[in-house]
Amino acid sequence: MRIIDRDELRRLVDEGAQLVEVLPQEEYDEEHLPGAIAIPLRRIDAEAGEKLDPSRPVIVYCWDPP
């Protein structure tokens, strides 16, 4: 796992990376990054396999740094 900044995020997304917001669904519904999908942290085990392609990079984000 590697931490990236905004510029790297845009480059990776342009190259086909999958963007995942891991906040609760209501926060995603209110506002999310363009093209992001919602997989709240507690649903990752159940949904990652079905919603994400393991052959492509994945970028996760929440609200702010821990």
Add this chain to the structure above:
Amino acid sequence: MSPRAAWRLESLGFREVYDYAAGKQDWITAGLPTEGELAEVPRAGDVADPDTPTCRLDERLADARERARAAGWDSCVVVTETRVVLGLLRSRDLEKEGDLSVEEAMRPGPSTFRPNVPVATLADLMREHGLPNVPVTTPDGALVGLLRREDAERAIAELHAHHEEGDHEHEG
């Protein structure tokens, strides 16, 4: 939360996982576009005027005044070479008499607002404090532009009109 998600994905077999640690807050405060229910709410960064006149500390006040007025403004923002906001010249400051420098005439350290703040919030604040405009800056302090009160109020009126049109369409 996102580091835990990233580590979990790796443990589930995802080989290339990144964590945008600065998160949604960083993206939104940079004034970048978003999607979702709040995405259409006009924000300060969308409505602030990027052609706001600026000046440097060591300029003559008379030169800054002339430039601001020629551009149709009664305010001028004092910035560094990298557009970091140092001060503000409002109408009353621009009118000061004598051979003053910008630094001598300006209001230092003005309150600034991030591009993601809803325009309605700033319109209320400007009305409450009788301000004609407020500076909008990036998280690094660089000027995006001045947000005029009338531009903020127009953006809110346009959003309401748009919603009313939508309501009529639904009714029809």
